[in-house]
Amino acid sequence: MARSDQTQTAVLGALSIMPMSGYALREEIKNTLGHFWSESFGQIYPALAELQREGLVRRQDDVSGRSSPYDITAAGTARLLELLSEPPQHNKPRNGVLLRLFFGRQLGPAACRRLILEARVQAEQQLASMTAARAELAGGELGANIPYALITITAGEHSARATISWATDALAILADAEHAPAASSDTPGGTPATPPATSPAIVPAAAT
Amino acid sequence: MARSDQTQTAVLGALSIMPMSGYALREEIKNTLGHFWSESFGQIYPALAELQREGLVRRQDDVSGRSSPYDITAAGTARLLELLSEPPQHNKPRNGVLLRLFFGRQLGPAACRRLILEARVQAEQQLASMTAARAELAGGELGANIPYALITITAGEHSARATISWATDALAILADAEHAPAASSDTPGGTPATPPATSPAIVPAAAT
DNA sequence: CGCTACATGTAAGGTGTTACATGATTCC
DNA sequence: GGAATCATGTAACACCTTACATGTAGCG
Structure with missing residues (x-):
């Protein structure tokens, strides 16, 4: 049981704040927990079904089934507390941008620069959305x-x-590497190698 | 094809730096990419087998099978460049600590504080290991x-x-919340509740 | 009347982990 | 000789996403 249940935690937690339909749950999770959590329909509905079977959740208008929101029960609250008390299991990290940059020598400096700038743009958007939130x-x-x-x-x-x-x-590290390339080593075959006679002017985006 | 291949990227990338056995690959990935990437044996070996079938990788001592390291081929280097050039697919975020803290009202302030302190300790360890690296x-x-x-x-x-x-x-936000708990609402059942007493003031969080 | 949003679910398929099974080599 | 480490693999399972299938309700 202690294995995953992460979805149960998120669902019970959300319902502990307010009753909602499965659809609304997904919206809320996307909007409110979006920057550190995610769930898809394919998980939410089965999870709700199981929670209901276990009596941790009920529909207010149980009989008609008519789009009534799910509601957490007392048992559900207890279970939620249990789940929250388990030690957090941290994800295996998988950062595609850093993976690409680590092998950046194969990819070439220009593409790396693009990746970094793109990451910065996304971070700026995230910062704005946090401020809005x-x-x-x-x-x-x-x-x-x-x-x-x-x-x-x-x-x-x-x-x-x-x-x-x-x-x-x-960006500064990249620029340095281009100005003073490490003495040794072949440039890797086939890559869009850095042209000679560079005048890169890297756009170091202001002082630190 | 563009679907996953993330493992292929990591494997080919690592082999582009130096030839290694599957076992060593896993070690290197854990030690060197560990803070932003991870792979398990269950992925590495099948990936190596497939890469070998496709001629992107070969064993230097192909005949004897005697623990010789895998080596990237020219085709493999080309494929790596392709893979690296694909747009990075970012993971669905899943931060167990933040999930628990978001529902911290159920969990209680003391447990939340423990979670935060634990996260800080881990971050300090990470910082130290980055410095070492x-x-x-x-x-x-x-x-x-x-x-x-x-x-x-x-x-x-x-x-x-x-x-x-x-x-x-x-920690400051938590402390503030305990001093000036939000006016409304029932305290959730069973939890180490915050005392009553009011004063709304939402705590705009200290200086940046 | 058709579009959009609300709402619920399932089935297939990909991804990734764990545990198990096996054996060689090296070092003490 | 026994322990640790190197080394390779597989099979079962858990997890999660995607796409599909279906239907209702409101609104312009």
Whole structure:
């Protein structure tokens, strides 16, 4: 049981804040937890079905089945507390951008620069959306959950800012490498090698 | 084809730096890419088999099968470039710590504080290991790949530092919430509840 | 009347992990 | 000789996404 249940945790948690339909659950998870969590329909509906079987969740209008929201039960709240108390299992990291950059010598400096700039743009967007989320907090239905939401929003902001300032450093490292290429070594075959006679002017995006 | 191939990318990339056995591949991936990538044996061996079938990789001592390292071929290098050129597919985020903190009202402030402190400890360890990795860089076999490795190490450092400073902010938010709990709402059943007493003030989080 | 959003589900398929099975080599 | 490490693989399972299938409700 303790194996995954991560979906159950997210679903029960969301329902602990307010009753919702499966559809709304997915929307909420996407909008509110989006920057650190995700679930798809293919997981939410089976999870809801199982939770209902176990009596951790019920539909308010149980008989008619007519689009009534799911509601967490007392047993469900207890289970949620259990799940939340388990040690967090951290994901295997898989960062496609860093993977590509690590093998950047094969890819060439120009493509690397593009990857970094793209990552920076995304981080800036994330930062903006975190700021927006922070503004919306007061108007929302979160009540006493607000400080906890704020903690996650702050995490998103720190993470986005870290990416932005990393991008600056990374561009500088790339530029240095091009000006003073490591003495040894063949340039790898077939790649769009750096042209001779460069005048790159790397756009180092202002001071640190 | 463009679907996953992420494992192929990592394997070919690693072999583009130096020939290795499957076992060594896993070690290298764990040690060197560990902070942003991971692969398990169950993926590496099948991937190697397929790459060999496709002629992208070969064993230097093909006949005897005697623990000779795998070696990337010219075709393999070309394929690697292709794979690296594909747009990076970012993972669905799944941060167990933030999930637990978001539903922190159910979990209680004490447990939340523990989670944050634990995350900070891990980030400090990561930061230390990044520093160590940076020191080892010069001594390693990476050659012209050094600047690229440096870019990923820098990413790890920024990320770790972001987590550390987030932890500070998060603890402050938690403390504020306990001093001035949000006005409305029932405290959830069973949890180590926050005391009553009101004063809305949403805590706009300390200076950046 | 058709488009969009709400709503619920399933089936197929890909991805990735774990545990098991096996054996060689090296070092103490 | 026994332990640790190197080395290779597989099979079962868990997880998750995608695409499909279906239907309702409201609105312009």
